[in-house]
Amino acid sequence: MTTLTPVLTRNWDQPGSFTLEGYGEYAAARKALSQDPDAIIQMVKDSGLRGRGGAGFPTGMKWGFIPQNDGKAHYLVVNADESEPGTCKDIPLMMANPHALVEGVIITSYAIRANHAFIYVRGEVLHVIRRVQAAVREAYEKGYLGKDIFGSGYDLELVVHSGAGAYICGEETALLDSLEGHRGQPRLKPPFPAVAGLYACPTVINNVESVASVPSIVANGADWFASMGTEKSKGFGIFSLSGHVTRPGQYEAPLGITLRELLDMAGGIRAGHELKFWTPGGSSTPIFTAEHLDVPLDFESVGAKGSMLGTRALQIFDETTCVVRTVLRWTEFYAHESCGKCTPCREGTYWLKQVLKRLEKGQGSEEDLATITDIADNILGRSFCALGDGATSCIHSSVKLFRDEYLKHFEIGGCPFDPAASTVWGSK
Amino acid sequence: MNEEESATMSTGYPPEVRERLETDAKEIIGRYPKARSALLPLLHLVQSEDGYVSDAGYEFCAEMLGLSKAEVVGVATFYTMYKRKPAGDYNVGVCINALCAVMGGDQIWDELSEHVGVGHDETTSDGKVTLERLECNAACDFAPVMMVNWEFFDNQTPESAKQLVDDLRAGKEVVPTRGPGKLCTFKEAARVLAGLPDGLAGEGPSAAGPSLEGLKVAKAHGWEAPGGAVSDR
Numbered sequence: 001m002t003t004l005t006p007v008l009t010r011n012w013d014q015p016g017s018f019t020l021e022g023y024g025e026y027a028a029a030r031k032a033l034s035q036d037p038d039a040i041i042q043m044v045k046d047s048g049l050r051g052r053g054g055a056g057f058p059t060g061m062k063w064g065f066i067p068q069n070d071g072k073a074h075y076l077v078v079n080a081d082e083s084e085p086g087t088c089k090d091i092p093l094m095m096a097n098p099h100a101l102v103e104g105v106i107i108t109s110y111a112i113r114a115n116h117a118f119i120y121v122r123g124e125v126l127h128v129i130r131r132v133q134a135a136v137r138e139a140y141e142k143g144y145l146g147k148d149i150f151g152s153g154y155d156l157e158l159v160v161h162s163g164a165g166a167y168i169c170g171e172e173t174a175l176l177d178s179l180e181g182h183r184g185q186p187r188l189k190p191p192f193p194a195v196a197g198l199y200a201c202p203t204v205i206n207n208v209e210s211v212a213s214v215p216s217i218v219a220n221g222a223d224w225f226a227s228m229g230t231e232k233s234k235g236f237g238i239f240s241l242s243g244h245v246t247r248p249g250q251y252e253a254p255l256g257i258t259l260r261e262l263l264d265m266a267g268g269i270r271a272g273h274e275l276k277f278w279t280p281g282g283s284s285t286p287i288f289t290a291e292h293l294d295v296p297l298d299f300e301s302v303g304a305k306g307s308m309l310g311t312r313a314l315q316i317f318d319e320t321t322c323v324v325r326t327v328l329r330w331t332e333f334y335a336h337e338s339c340g341k342c343t344p345c346r347e348g349t350y351w352l353k354q355v356l357k358r359l360e361k362g363q364g365s366e367e368d369l370a371t372i373t374d375i376a377d378n379i380l381g382r383s384f385c386a387l388g389d390g391a392t393s394c395i396h397s398s399v400k401l402f403r404d405e406y407l408k409h410f411e412i413g414g415c416p417f418d419p420a421a422s423t424v425w426g427s428k
Numbered sequence: 429m430n431e432e433e434s435a436t437m438s439t440g441y442p443p444e445v446r447e448r449l450e451t452d453a454k455e456i457i458g459r460y461p462k463a464r465s466a467l468l469p470l471l472h473l474v475q476s477e478d479g480y481v482s483d484a485g486y487e488f489c490a491e492m493l494g495l496s497k498a499e500v501v502g503v504a505t506f507y508t509m510y511k512r513k514p515a516g517d518y519n520v521g522v523c524i525n526a527l528c529a530v531m532g533g534d535q536i537w538d539e540l541s542e543h544v545g546v547g548h549d550e551t552t553s554d555g556k557v558t559l560e561r562l563e564c565n566a567a568c569d570f571a572p573v574m575m576v577n578w579e580f581f582d583n584q585t586p587e588s589a590k591q592l593v594d595d596l597r598a599g600k601e602v603v604p605t606r607g608p609g610k611l612c613t614f615k616e617a618a619r620v621l622a623g624l625p626d627g628l629a630g631e632g633p634s635a636a637g638p639s640l641e642g643l644k645v646a647k648a649h650g651w652e653a654p655g656g657a658v659s660d661r
Contacts, residue, residue: 004646005653012635085564096635126578134629164507181467183506242568249641329526423532
């Protein structure tokens with residue numbers, strides 16, 4: 001049986017966990033700054049930490065791509081633009097434990113030889129922004145940021161930057177354009193940000209949870225981190241359960257835990273109902289069903305079953321939920337958030353939305369299923385960035401797994417489900 | 429309106445407002461290696477002055493950063509948080525993304541919109557409340573979620589939503605579920621987003637409700653990370 005491993009969430013129930021007094025004295029950063037930066041990169045490589053923002057790229061390797069002694073400024077940019085539907089881990093993390101992030105920023109910036117770092121937080125979370133601003137201010141006041149940190153001779157400036165409402169800015173190069181004061185549209189790669197990122201300088205962009213995990217690795221060692229998780233997906237991560245669950249919430253566990261185990265801890269599916277479908281890692285990951293309850297939630301196992309671990313955003317829907325309606329709403333989201341830069345995504349998401357609206361009302365035909373599949377085929381792999389790819393996940397997986405439910409809509413000329421039954425109060 | 433006032437309206441802010449905004453803007457610009465990076469914060473700043481991004485606001489940002497007004501407008505219109513027309517003191521959002529919609533967000537929106545008598549991006553005639561259909565606001569474990577001036581109002585129902593808006597319009601005190609002890613106005617919120625803190629970070633809980641469920645389970649079972657995991661003390 002897998003058990004929970006609270007590290008980042010460990011102090012969340014303490015009043016004042018978000019203050020320096022409640023957090024601690026940045027012992028890991030002190031330790032790190034007394035070592036060679038390359039030793040820190042090696043330690044993070046050895047730990048097996050992989051990006052917690054969805055893609056799962058090895059964090060230490062990403063840091064290692066930054067060219068050294070190139071005479072250019074280096075930058076660390078923390079991607080705190082958490083907006084993927086279902087994903088809700090970085091926001092409570094920054095609200096309750098912002099110093100873990102700030103300490104991680106210091107260590108990461110030191111390792112990649114950056115003297116300027118940014119935390120790009122989505123703008124729609126005012127109190128989280130206050131907490132991060134306050135944590136940064138406290139760190140400055142203590143001399144943990146600024147000039148000659150811990151007497152090491154190392155200087156670091158850290159800026160908290162608020163976004164302004166655009167899911168696409170979670171895409172790392174769109175985030176950079178936004179941070180440079182432009183519309184947030186993705187850039188062509190290569191060059192990759194490690195070579196030409198912010199202001200065309202070498203830049204590391206890491207997710208909040210990735211960076212916040214770094215102090216625990218420095219404090220406890222790479223082996224400690226690697227002792228958790230599975231062979232290729234090491235360590236712990238926050239699993240976010242939402243939807244028709246008895247006790248939704250944040251469950252910090254080793255990678256490789258299963259939904260069945262998590263549901264046991266969360267009191268199961270809400271009383272009197274059963275699991276119908278779920279996303280393993282946000283709306284951009286193909287949906288799973290009860291058949292997948294025992295799939296280890298690590299990068300490899302979820303991938304082998306045709307989905308993606310993503311951000312461990314487990315959105316759980318019971319049998320009262322209409323798949324077609326849910327897919328329509330996700331699709332409306334992608335159409336709304338498509339930045340308009342590339343044609344497949346801009347036009348494709350628009351047309352998917354139109355056809356799905358008709359399908360949901362029961363005014364479609366079986367041919368429409370071929371049409372949405374065809375549109376999705378023309379978006380996937382042909383879009384400028386991963387937003388377009390993500391938009392196709394729920395289309396392909398839902399048509400494959402719930403074709404009969406789509407057909408039922410045309411047969412009866414409407415939606416066979418009562419939306420009231422799915423609501424929180426509808427089951428009472 | 430005399431000639432001087434009309435000239436001020438077309439060319440920007442009155443001198444005393446401009447002076448104050450300039451002081452703030454220079455501080456913000458100074459944080460960035462390149463000035464243009466301050467554009468999003470400056471747009472939040474002018475929104476904190478006017479409650480939306482006014483013509484004067486566009487011009488101010490352009491002047492401060494050496495950009496054309498068209499460049500500033502081009503950026504501002506990309507982002508949904510910048511209002512293009514005067515908005516209410518309270519921006520009331522209902523999450524209608526898939527999960528919240530299914531959990532009751534759709535019903536909340538329908539009932540609230542009918543109750544208030546305005547639709548998406550529309551403001552009540554008293555100028556108090558603007559309604560907005562929101563996409564996912566990263567609080568899915570608290571579904572259905574509403575946001576007022578970007579503070580969390582978790583676990584809403586149609587009844588609580590209508591009461592909330594009635595209270596806001598009646599000037600009663602309204603408290604976010606995870607946030608400070610008092611709700612600030614849309615303009616005040618925009619100032620924090622510009623990077624100018626309001627000193628309220630210490631208020632409200634560290635975490636609440638669902639955020640703590642996993643930790644509670646771990647504690648009840650005595651589960652820890654290997655070796656008890658020193659975090660940082």
